[in-house]
Amino acid sequence: MIPEIGHFLLILALGVAGLQFLLPSWGVWKRDARAMAFGQSAAQVQFALVFLSYLCLTWAFVQKDFSVTYVAANSHSELPLMYRISAVWGAHEGSLLLWMLMLSGWTCAVSVFNRRLPADITATCLAVLGAIAVGFLSFMLLTSNPFDRHFPVPAEGKDLNPLLQDPGLIIHPPMLYMGYVGFSVAFAFAIAALVSGRLDGAWARWTRPWTTTAWLFLTMGITLGSWWAYHELGWGGWWFWDPVENASFMPWLVGTALIHSLAVTEKRGLLKSWTVLLAIIAFSLSLLGTFLVRSGVLVSVHAFATDPARGVYILGFLAVVLGSAFSLYAWRAPQLKSDGDLVFFSREGLLLLNNVFLVVAAAAVLLGTLYPLFVDALGMGKISVGPPYFNAVFIPLTAPLAAILGLGMAVGWKRAKFAEVVRQLRWPAALALLLAAGLPFLWVGSSGFAVFAGVMLGSWVLLTSVHDLWGRVRAKRSLLAGLAAVPRCVWGMTVAHLGLGLWVLGVAFVSLHSVERDVRLAAGESAELHGYEFFLRGVDPVHGPNYDADRGTVEVTREGASVTTLHPEKRLYRAQQNVMTEAAVDESPFRDLYVALGEPFDNGDWSLRMYYKPAMQLVWWGGFVMFFGGILAASDRRYRLAKLAQAPVSADGKVTA
């Protein structure tokens, strides 16, 4: 009964979403205030319906209702409750429902927070979001209904993919989807700007907190995904340039560009049509990513062939959304005039350069991800594009960004004197050089050109951020008063940039100076790695709720002193007979020690993979600090006050229009 209710609620939601698209659109066209206002109540009702439907599916998982096909395929009677709840988004159908829940949540938030905006802008936004909801809901109902039943009812489920049975995977997908879907709001604002022809500083100010919020969730989602891969996949890597990762990384790169171009549009009234274009592209890439990942096109071309209906619908939906958005853009964008002139050596000029590099980097990732598909489709052979390609192309395209970033913060809006900026930045530059020369020796005991350059860029970003903050505080009476006077959006920028600096430092050390060793050990033997002694005490069988495991005990010592005891596991999940590696990691700010169990040998010896990974933690911290910076920036009072101040002006504007 409950699954049927869930199914019915989705159908109702589809109806409401349809009205949410049609009525406000009609209202904007006819300037009918009541029709425009309908969007807000529709958005809230739609959210309630989708949320209840989501609860119905969760209930089916909690109750182990294996008569529901999707539950039977992704759950098991031995699966712990925590994973039964997260299994809702463990495969295609349920993750679409999660996507839909996020979309209706964002839509509901827009209907609540946009009340003070001009009615036509809010109405257009909600209509656009309604149209997207119609697309997703009908996709689910037509091709991927999570509530489908099947008979006879199986006695046992097929279990959740063991890869997904990890705490990291409980929060990673919701965060990632919050980010993906959040760009739909920026997209809706961009369409509203094109429709109304109103694109000014106020528009940029309304759009900024939404974009930043989507971005911070995406940042967190990607960081958690990387953290999960590091612990769960057992190969010591944290970024694989896998198509699935790239699908989330491309919207992040374009979203980052969008945040920066929005700043230019707000402060200087420049780059208007470019900002709108970026908002459209960011959401397009989110859509593309969602579909590519969940339809499996990238992993295997055959996923389309097995269910042609899904593939055709996806392509059709993408074509309609992107086609109409880009047509509207081509029609209306030429009318968007910038308010002034753009000088290269100014903050806006450097931000434009930042956008060029970010967007080209995203395009390179897209090219590398799709290229094998194209070459294969054209019958030009089968090739692989992997990490060596992406590293070779991506690093030269993004390294200049770090250099520009430091300059950009020191350069003022409008125009600046090069000599003055050089004079200002001579100390951060000198200090960055000093750190680049010295830090590698202190941290990992050796150096080289690549790590020199990496540390140079990372510390340049860190030092110029601090220098910028110092410049704002210095003039004030006391340090505390100065720090208190810094507005929250500036804190956000500074903190996010500090996060990036930490991240660059971490990446430089961990990718250039990790040490790895594969060894074969019997119980009671030990191996040496970068000054640490790894002693294999033994490997014992243990039993989890739905798996059996071999659990190693590895005692790590350094110069005779005990450092830690690690327990890497090799788990056999009973339902699917899948083997999973659970690596054991000793984490510290300066280095990670990482041990994974390989294969056992006939005589009872084990192969072990050991890593010494310097500064690995900085990579995660960098991500978390960027996330925190995003929170600071999005929660600036300015956005709320600005909305209040803007309301009467825009109301006037509407009357005269």
Add this chain to the structure above:
Amino acid sequence: MRLAHWGLALLLALPVLAPAQPPDAPPQTVQATLDAGQQERYRRLVHELRCLVCQNQTIADSNAPLAQDLRSQVERQIAEGRSDDEIRHYMTARYGDFVLYKPPVQRNTVFLWAGPFLLLLGALAIALRQLLRRRDAAAAPAAMPDRQALQKLLDEDRP
């Protein structure tokens, strides 16, 4: 892609916990026979070669029997004094270009390698043109002193 599917099916059919190592294979303590420079080359090469039967993994990152076999193949060939290119050539001769994660520059990968940098040049050129055009357009009115003064007053007014 078809190969990957087939391989996956094969992998799932294998008794998973059985020792994957054939009895006559070399011991897994790899790199023991190689000197430091050779170990460096070994590490780079195994990160460039694709495990053909896995979803999307390098042979360094997979415990599939084929990956183990290819790893020891790489190790043996390095020990025999073969160059990196000779080893890559050996792999592509057996498995095709699909085995290389770093595709060589050739007819069907020209745009893959050149594309990003062409895009960068194109984007920089467009940005530069915008800057120059704006400057030309702005040059005439900005020359008038009263307009400049007016702009300055307006600027000072802004927070």
